Amino acid sequence: MSLLKRLLNPIYKKTEAKTKSSELPEHSTYYPEQKLPVDEKFTFNFKSNGGKFLYCENWEEIKEAFDNILLENDWYEQDVFCFNEMLSEKFDGFNLNFVKNTNSTFFLTTCESLVAKNGSILLSSNQIKEKKLSEFPFSIVVFATxxxxxxxxxxxxxxxxxxxxxxxxxxxxxxxxxxxxxEKEKDFMSYGSSTKNLYLLLLEDL
Structure with a gap:
């Protein structure tokens, strides 16, 4: 996954200089389209969907990125909708009020999977109980690995x-x-969902 780190350009920390276009191999229409690795495909499609991507190598970087999200949006001392006790414990100390009320500033959650084919986040009742996505706050912060x-x-x-x-x-x-x-086309899995302002905190665990 070191390749993934080089591909990403997190908005909250410096990264290595991008490879110059002159160093990349030329692409010919006569060659078959290259199949991207699953991590690269997810990154590309997720960002194309408008998601905000923050790749982190450890929990210290996760907390730093989370703090920058709070700073960017002025979310300190706000109510955070969170079902997950692990997350509320991990992010304790950021001067937030963790509640189980959808009428909150943002939703903090885990997910089931990150789907590369369409850059989507797969959720279930483990994360959202029996609620509809439209009931949740406009802003969502997802923690995944x-x-x-x-x-x-x-x-x-x-x-x-x-x-x-x-x-x-x-x-x-x-x-x-x-x-x-x-406005994007929705498949049967996302029918009825609403547009969300979403941040993904992605922890390297491979």
Missing amino acids: TSQIVETISEGLRIIKNQSLKHIPSNITTIQDFDTEK
Whole structure:
């Protein structure tokens, strides 16, 4: 995943200089289209959807990136909608009020998978209970790991099924429209969802 770090350009920290275009191999229409690795494909599609991407190598960088999100949006001393106790414990100390009320400044959550094919976030009742995405705050901060990147929605659904032998989560959906200035076509998994201002905190775990 070191390649992923070089590809990304997190908005909150310096990165290595981009490769000059002259150093890249020329692309010919006579050659078949190269198949991107799943992590690169997710990165490209997620950012094309309007998502804000922050790649981090450890929890210290995650906390630094999270602090910068709060600073950028002036979210200190605000109510944060959060079901996940692990996240509320990890981000304790940022002068936030963790509540279970959708009438909050932003929603802090994990996810089931990151889908490379369309750059979407796969969620289930494990994260959103039985609520509709339209009920959640406009701004969402998602914490995920690189091992959660999958090629397709079907692969993400298969993982959910394998991890939930006794009780398969309900209310499975995706969110992939993070651009408020463009209307995007929605597939059956994201039908009825609404545009969200979404930040992804991605932790390297591979």
